[in-house]
Amino acid sequence: MADQTKFLLEEEHIPRFWYNIAADLPEPLAPPLNPATGEPLGPDALAPIFPMALIEQEVSTEREIEIPEPVRDAYRLWRPSPLFRARRLEQVLDTPARIYYKYEGVSPAGSHKPNTAVAQAFYNREAGIRKLSTETGAGQWGSSLAFAGALFGLEVLVYMVKVSYHQKPYRRTLMETYGAKCLASPTDTTEAGRAVLAEDPDSPGSLGIAISEAVEVAAKNEDTKYALGSVLNHVLLHQTVIGQEAMKQMEMAGDYPDVVIGCAGGGSNFAGLAFPFIGAALRGDAPKVRAVAVEPAACPTMTRGTYAYDFGDTQQLTPLVKMHTLGHTFMPPGFHAGGLRYHGMAPLVSHLVELGEVMPIAVHQNPSFEAGVIFARAEGIVPAPESTHAVRAAIDEALDAKDAGEERVILFNLSGHGFLDLSAYADYLSGKLEDRDYDPALLKEALEKLPQVG
Numbered sequence: 001m002a003d004q005t006k007f008l009l010e011e012e013h014i015p016r017f018w019y020n021i022a023a024d025l026p027e028p029l030a031p032p033l034n035p036a037t038g039e040p041l042g043p044d045a046l047a048p049i050f051p052m053a054l055i056e057q058e059v060s061t062e063r064e065i066e067i068p069e070p071v072r073d074a075y076r077l078w079r080p081s082p083l084f085r086a087r088r089l090e091q092v093l094d095t096p097a098r099i100y101y102k103y104e105g106v107s108p109a110g111s112h113k114p115n116t117a118v119a120q121a122f123y124n125r126e127a128g129i130r131k132l133s134t135e136t137g138a139g140q141w142g143s144s145l146a147f148a149g150a151l152f153g154l155e156v157l158v159y160m161v162k163v164s165y166h167q168k169p170y171r172r173t174l175m176e177t178y179g180a181k182c183l184a185s186p187t188d189t190t191e192a193g194r195a196v197l198a199e200d201p202d203s204p205g206s207l208g209i210a211i212s213e214a215v216e217v218a219a220k221n222e223d224t225k226y227a228l229g230s231v232l233n234h235v236l237l238h239q240t241v242i243g244q245e246a247m248k249q250m251e252m253a254g255d256y257p258d259v260v261i262g263c264a265g266g267g268s269n270f271a272g273l274a275f276p277f278i279g280a281a282l283r284g285d286a287p288k289v290r291a292v293a294v295e296p297a298a299c300p301t302m303t304r305g306t307y308a309y310d311f312g313d314t315q316q317l318t319p320l321v322k323m324h325t326l327g328h329t330f331m332p333p334g335f336h337a338g339g340l341r342y343h344g345m346a347p348l349v350s351h352l353v354e355l356g357e358v359m360p361i362a363v364h365q366n367p368s369f370e371a372g373v374i375f376a377r378a379e380g381i382v383p384a385p386e387s388t389h390a391v392r393a394a395i396d397e398a399l400d401a402k403d404a405g406e407e408r409v410i411l412f413n414l415s416g417h418g419f420l421d422l423s424a425y426a427d428y429l430s431g432k433l434e435d436r437d438y439d440p441a442l443l444k445e446a447l448e449k450l451p452q453v454g
């Protein structure tokens, strides 16, 4: 075992392809359906909102998809990202476990999201598109796409959930610094937005509403396409640079993980780290890892939701996809990890949960922030509120290994830093955070509104 703290790769080790787990699935993924007919959706149906290259990746079963040179060149700005052995955290916990973390907060926008944002911007520009529309909750995705738009010369229009727009002015400033336009959703610029405002002029907005607005703009304008920051197969695909680098770095460390952990909102950073490890085991090329996806207890998609066809957005504009869902009308109670508030989960992650390849767990925000603070005091990095969920699970694994007297090897993804979320830490440190449970009656109501299929 190498006696190092950080494991660094050279630029030439930036992966040359993305890894597509669809090639190694023991059972294929259920296809997306046209909500009007209930029939599987052809690639052409997505053409108004996505460029063909991304639609092809969405349905591809090729194991390796080459990363275009301009995208690899953009990756050079922050990749390969470092992998650390959390020696000081191990000491604080007094655990025989070895804890490693891959740090994605070194990207310009501060999270893993630019890994797919730059790829999506590239393919759209290649297809002659001038403008991208998207939604953002806490602002991580909006700022990542704004950054990518600046690199590839695309206009970016971001529908930001209204409560966050007012609560997180710095993310908006970051988007505007990169040259994007940011609107507080619901807006009166779209039919979807106007419909919501007509019913509730004071609507705080939601990710589902903002998606509806952004999709509508793309569908109605020839020169505009839509970009999504999580959930879809091609997004998870782009994130696999994380796990491929981590495999090389674990090799440098002379170790192999028993457990691989990521927080899961839509599932992309978890998949990015875990899929290359899960795939290697499915092919029989490597030992099986326990892959743990950590979701917030207030929005418990995998642990309390239903595996069923549902819409990706509130206004029922998207195709139906089979996933773990709390229902497209479900509104989670307030909590700080904005990036983990989505009602659904990536179909690929959901499928692997059903196959027993991914273990979902749910944790509350106070124990997560507690873990974030322990981590910051030991390792120095302040994790994003979303990432603290993964830190919590990693610490619990290490404590469990201590109880069991086991030398467990734990690898987790630190998906971003929390410098633009310090108000959440301020609330935690002053004891103002509540651990609110979702309302079971509201969940039941939302699940009754799932579309009937077949």
Ligand SMILES: *Cc1c(COP(=O)(O)O)cnc(C)c1O
Pocket: 111, 112, 113, 140, 141, 229, 230, 231, 263, 264, 265, 266, 267, 268, 269, 270, 339, 340, 384, 386, 387, 415, 416, 417
């Ligand atoms: C957006 C975000 C997440 C959640 O999204 P996934 O698609 O589940 O990865 C997690 N961590 C950070 C830092 C984010 O910005």
